[in-house]
Amino acid sequence: MGMNKTSARAALATVAMLATLALCWTLARGESPDLGPAQGQVQAPDVAPVAFVRSMEGTRADGKVRVAAGDVLVVDAELGYLFDYYLAGLGEKPLAAIRSQIELELDRRLAAAPAREAKRLLGAYLAYKQALADAEQTLPAAGDALTAAQARLQAKRALRPAYFTPQESAGLFGAEDPRDDDTVARMAVLADRTLDESQRQQQLAALDAALPATLRRERDAPLQVSALDTAVRALRAQGGGDNEVYRLRAATFSPEAAARLAELDREESQWQQRIASWRAQKAALGAAAQNPAQVQQITDALFSADEQRRLGAYE
Numbered sequence: 001m002g003m004n005k006t007s008a009r010a011a012l013a014t015v016a017m018l019a020t021l022a023l024c025w026t027l028a029r030g031e032s033p034d035l036g037p038a039q040g041q042v043q044a045p046d047v048a049p050v051a052f053v054r055s056m057e058g059t060r061a062d063g064k065v066r067v068a069a070g071d072v073l074v075v076d077a078e079l080g081y082l083f084d085y086y087l088a089g090l091g092e093k094p095l096a097a098i099r100s101q102i103e104l105e106l107d108r109r110l111a112a113a114p115a116r117e118a119k120r121l122l123g124a125y126l127a128y129k130q131a132l133a134d135a136e137q138t139l140p141a142a143g144d145a146l147t148a149a150q151a152r153l154q155a156k157r158a159l160r161p162a163y164f165t166p167q168e169s170a171g172l173f174g175a176e177d178p179r180d181d182d183t184v185a186r187m188a189v190l191a192d193r194t195l196d197e198s199q200r201q202q203q204l205a206a207l208d209a210a211l212p213a214t215l216r217r218e219r220d221a222p223l224q225v226s227a228l229d230t231a232v233r234a235l236r237a238q239g240g241g242d243n244e245v246y247r248l249r250a251a252t253f254s255p256e257a258a259a260r261l262a263e264l265d266r267e268e269s270q271w272q273q274r275i276a277s278w279r280a281q282k283a284a285l286g287a288a289a290q291n292p293a294q295v296q297q298i299t300d301a302l303f304s305a306d307e308q309r310r311l312g313a314y315e
Contacts, residue, residue: 160173278299
């Protein structure tokens with residue numbers, strides 16, 4: 001059974017919020033959307049015309065792989081983001097196909113020497129991930145989530161020296177490790193039954209204060225997005241126009257983010273106009289005269305094949 005109008009609007013609002021959230025998390029990672037590539041950096045590709053797997057439709061490969069002076073590969077979290085983007089397709093494509101696709105992407109983005117180094121690291125990364133999966137099978141059964149998380153974290157770090165140099169580990173996992181440490185530390189505080197509520201809040205506040213700036217921005221990004229969305233709705237309800245909304249968004253994040261969000265607004269408005277036209281043309285046929293071929297002809301004229309998958313929410 002299709003959604004009612006209220007459910008459809010709610011679903012659409014959720015899609016818009018997720019798009020905004022994704023953009024703002026990008027900004028929290030210190031990236032600037034829709035800007036030219038920095039010196040020595042290859043810009044991530046635009047959305048691929050044909051997705052690698054179906055679940056990646058409408059996305060582009062993550063990870064801004066960089067090279068330093070002398071055509072030396074920069075080993076950092078961005079390289080891992082690229083690997084993980086394609087590895088998320090496991091289950092839809094076999095590992096061999098995923099590895100081949102990553103290597104093609106590395107060849108496309110990098111010159112021969114850094115591409116070879118990146119492929120070597122890809123092999124080490126895949127071997128490390130397999131070893132970690134094997135190690136997890138041998139971990140003792142944990143009676144609680146905290147113990148399980150601590151055991152997995154220890155296993156991850158114990159395995160890395162077999163696959164990476166200290167410099168490579170620091171580059172690939174230097175952003176991930178503080179996040180893992182913070183998560184486990186918070187789990188420990190929450191699980192400590194010797195603490196009263198005041199002590200627990202004090203310890204959590206101490207962890208907040210100790211967060212690196214990048215993690216603090218990541219943690220706060222969803223709250224900022226929610227607050228901005230509420231403020232934009234209130235501004236529009238008071239008669240605020242696009243210029244006022246742009247200034248509010250630019251003050252909250254950046255002019256680049258405000259421009260991208262304005263583009264999302266335009267895309268959403270155009271989508272709603274096409275939905276209205278689609279409904280009106282179907283209604284004009286008359287219930288008695290409608291047939292699937294006529295409806296499909298109208299639908300094909302207004303929406304791509306990918307877009308048509310979203311139309312069930314508007315039936």
